[in-house]
Amino acid sequence: MKQEFIITVYSENHIGLLTRTTIVFTRRKINIESLTVSESAIPGVFKFTIVIKETKEQTIKVVSQIEKQVDVLKAFYHTNDEMIYQEIALYKVPIAALYDSDKVEKIVRKAGARILEITREYVVIEKTGHKEETQGLFEELNEFKVMQFIRSGRVAITRDPIERLSEFLKERDAFLDSMD
């Protein structure tokens, strides 16, 4: 059965590694639902957060193929309930909507969203949350004809109390030193 998995990849910061990682999915005809890449808490180590809808079996295989890449430090997979995750969405709404009634204000308050910028032509609203929430807000705001809408890829952290990566890097260094 296919379900959402969050794949987390820790890698060295090398040019081409994004292609090397995503091509593992392409080759197996797996669609990437979202992808976020940024530097992790450890300088020089980059973190990919990739969301796919797949079977567990196929997800495990993909993760081991990613981990096989020379510049990849470690790859994990988690189900949604094993992680805390968020996405951020931005909405551009015509300014008139704000003046004509208090509806937009109420929607923003209820959604826990915030207003980033107001100009003579439009207002930009920001909302973080799960996809259903940001999508829900879009549908409510679209009554006023949303001019632009953008949602980010997912960012996620585990429910573990410790940052596993630093522990992992220490173990890895000790292990590689013990090899010679």
Add this chain to the structure above:
Amino acid sequence: MTTKKVTGSQALILSLIEEGVDTIFGYPGGAIMPIYDALYDFDKEVKHILTRHEQGAVHAAEGYARVTGRAGVCFATSGPGATNLMTGIADAMIDSTPLVCITGQVASPLLGTDAFQESDVVGMSIPVTKWNYQVTSAEEIPQVIAQAFYIAQSGRPGPVLIDITKDAQFGELDFKYEKCKKIRSYVPETPVDPFKIKEAAELINAAKRPLVLFGQGVIIGNAEEEFKTFIEKTGIPAAWTLLGLSALPSDHILNVGMLGMHGNYGPNFLTNEADVIIAVGMRFDDRVTGKVSEYAKKAKVIHLEIDPAEIDKIIKADVAVLGNSKKSLKMLTDNVNKNSHNDWVARFRDCDYTENEKIIHKELFPEKPGLTMGEVIRITADKTNHEAILVSDVGQHQMIASRYFKFRKSKSNVTSGGLGTMGFALPASVGAQFGAPDRTVVAVIGDGGFQMTIQELGTIAQNKLPVKIIILNNNFLGMVRQWQQMFFEKRYSFTELHNPDFIMIGKGFGIEGHKVVARENLDDGIQKMLDHKGPYLLEVLIEKEDNVFPMIPTGASVSDILLEH
């Protein structure tokens, strides 16, 4: 450590020498000219072999790697030079062959501008390399080359491509070289887990009908002795994959033959009778497993493997033993009971009897007028005392050669397994001969594959390489024709070949040769080829429509192996 000022190009050559490289296969061109210029001064330290096509260079490097166990090195220029390497790199990737491929690239300010002979070599080689890297400054060269060799040759080996821009080749640096010993993000092999060894040993000790399947992992791990000791102690019959061939002498009492689509009857049929399967350094390719859902259903599977991504990829392992086969086999041998399985081994011999009656005898000692591929292979193997290196191309002749050549020494079988690259053998034989100059190298090639890289006759002639080339000519793309006969109602769509006079072509290159069309001339013909001092081309006219059997049709179970059509 002392340093000296050199150019990037000189640093590259010095780095290769530091890595023990003695032979480079390559083809010059605009974007790699500074490297070739530097090479000119090092002709005593390192040989460069000019092939006639970049595909020839990369297959030669593969042949070299397969007989030496060390990385093969090839050079090509940017653009078309680099793209011509891709087939060989893909071949090396799927067959775990260590390569270091160096490509020239346009100067870094021109990257991405569609400059003359620019192509995105790093981008296009990503899926077919174990690692690749673009060097844009001379200072990077020693360290990157050290990493390239470390990655190519350690763990599960594979091809590495290093793309060097022209300005980096011209640039200067202070040269010092340090071999790479570790890379933080890369674990070449995991230590063998003693608990897994215990679990595996328990299964093996309790097994009634155990079967060992061995692949190239035994050869790559230099674990031939450990492997032999293991099967001899446990008395378990052992069957080989195409690339595992020659890891165990063919006449070993526990060697029960070849797995897969055109393998032997016994090991295929009895896979589905086995109660424990011990897979050593093999990856359950679809040509080996046939229909996966009906594969080895009665067996618990123990998988000894260096690459974690291979575990459970096709066949679920009940016990996965990660690590280097040399270490895991030794530990396993220490933990298993001495045993024998004479009744079980006898069942393989019963199957051999049937296969011999129905197929082998007719193939090796035919009574019909037309020559068979099998008799050519049998005589050649006998006359070389089964000690030659066999380089085979892809197709019917490859299956026949693998089935019947018989080996005494490891690293003696060079063929394109996973990718099935026609045109592989002739250039690979060049590399094999350079890698093993004292051994007889026999290249067995079909008339189709021979014409794909025929230009490498020039490389063989120029270097006076004593390669013995046998063309098994049936004037057909034989394997495709066999499938058309069996599965496409004999609709021979574009498989018949109108061939040139191969012997005359050989003579044009300055290579001696002759053609055999009748059985009474075959023995002498092969003898003449083997007695000849230099390169030799022997063409043998084979029965046009012979088929390779046994055969497991695509999608059928291994136990449904066909002995005849």
